[in-house]
Amino acid sequence: MLNKIDFDLLNDIVSTPGVPGYEARIRNRIIEEIKPLVDEFYTDNIGNLITVKKGTNNPDGKKVMVAAHMDEIGFMVSHVDDQGYLRFIPLGGFDPKTITSMRVIVHGKKDLVGVMGCKPIHSMSQEERNRVVKLDEYFIDLGLPAEEVKELVKPGDTVSRRQDLMMIGNMLNGKSLDDRICVYALIEMLKQLKEVPYDLYAVFTVQEEVGLRGAHVAAHGVDPDFGIALDVTVANDIPGISPDKKVTEMGKGAAVKLYDSGTICDYRMIEYLTNIAEENKIANQTEILPAGGTDTAGIQRMAKNGAIAGAISLPMRYLHQTTEMVHEDDVKAMVNLLTTAVTNINQFDWAHK
Numbered sequence: 178m179l180n181k182i183d184f185d186l187l188n189d190i191v192s193t194p195g196v197p198g199y200e201a202r203i204r205n206r207i208i209e210e211i212k213p214l215v216d217e218f219y220t221d222n223i224g225n226l227i228t229v230k231k232g233t234n235n236p237d238g239k240k241v242m243v244a245a246h247m248d249e250i251g252f253m254v255s256h257v258d259d260q261g262y263l264r265f266i267p268l269g270g271f272d273p274k275t276i277t278s279m280r281v282i283v284h285g286k287k288d289l290v291g292v293m294g295c296k297p298i299h300s301m302s303q304e305e306r307n308r309v310v311k312l313d314e315y316f317i318d319l320g321l322p323a324e325e326v327k328e329l330v331k332p333g334d335t336v337s338r339r340q341d342l343m344m345i346g347n348m349l350n351g352k353s354l355d356d357r358i359c360v361y362a363l364i365e366m367l368k369q370l371k372e373v374p375y376d377l378y379a380v381f382t383v384q385e386e387v388g389l390r391g392a393h394v395a396a397h398g399v400d401p402d403f404g405i406a407l408d409v410t411v412a413n414d415i416p417g418i419s420p421d422k423k424v425t426e427m428g429k430g431a432a433v434k435l436y437d438s439g440t441i442c443d444y445r446m447i448e449y450l451t452n453i454a455e456e457n458k459i460a461n462q463t464e465i466l467p468a469g470g471t472d473t474a475g476i477q478r479m480a481k482n483g484a485i486a487g488a489i490s491l492p493m494r495y496l497h498q499t500t501e502m503v504h505e506d507d508v509k510a511m512v513n514l515l516t517t518a519v520t521n522i523n524q525f526d527w528a529h530k
């Protein structure tokens with residue numbers, strides 16, 4: 178059982194860039210960590226990192242796939258103007274009002290820190306003051322002369338966010354905890370695991386933030402019998418939202434997913450995960466997410482015969498904003514539930530009742 182978060186490892190994982198389609202740096206960092214923990218690993222053509230731990234009691238060749246996406250929301254430079262300002266397109270879903278004066282890293286010939294610029298309030302018309310700035314009104318300011326910017330940056334270069342990871346009370350706060358906190362949880366699961374009965378595929382997927390693209394390919398390739406996705410979910414236990422819309426609550430444990438907009442989870446998997454949590458006294462809650470999908474959908478549908486799929490979700494406040502927040506106890510519960518679930522998966526009840 179995991180009792181303490183490895184803050185330094187998590188910090189490294191959230192700080193390593195990897196916007197959709199450009200996950201090589203984070204993938205290499207994960208490989209360093211998982212190399213001694215698995216029997217084999219490989220990268221497929223789209224870039225998913227697939228690790229394999231052989232089952233010790235598996236005459237029928239059953240496969241369990243557990244996945245967390247390693248991409249993070251970011252941007253791609255689309256234009257460098259004559260003054261050296263950068264224009265960009267988003268890679269993943271941004272709320273434009275949250276990026277004002279945010280620090281970013283432009284991955285040009287070298288990494289360059291920049292800031293998301295827009296007009297200050299002093300220079301806005303009354304009409305502009307009353308509306309939200311649109312994403313395409315922002316520009317990135319590198320604080321360098323235009324000639325130098327043009328030398329170092331070109332269209333197609335990627336941009337990630339720059340924020341320190343820190344503890345605020347009992348919560349972890351930083352950028353890209355969606356879904357790097359679950360990347361961390363998946364690595365911790367591999368560290369905690371001893372033997373598994375069925376072959377275990379721990380997969381770090383790519384391009385989730387632009388539509389579950391990596392998970393589709395990974396599930397097609399692995400062809401699992403069981404699938405468990407790990408991702409963050411909405412914790413609407415904040416002012417201004419009524420209790421029936423809370424989805425999940427911080428500090429109440431790992432959330433067993435029942436539904437999201439891409440998946441109706443297999444009721445046998447829901448029951449299995451819930452029972453395992455209860456029997457092992459692991460804090461848990463349920464999650465019904467009306468809007469928003471996860472890799473669960475890709476895993477459930479892209480296995481040849483479909484997979485018995487579900488997900489363990491981590492409650493999060495301020496998703497896809499400047500900094501995101503999760504409760505450290507929920508992270509521990511997620512790791513412990515996942516580890517216990519894959520260790521006992523040979524006790525899964527396949528019967529349709």
Ligand SMILES: [Zn+2]
Nearest residue numbers: 355356408409
């Ligand atoms: Zn995510």
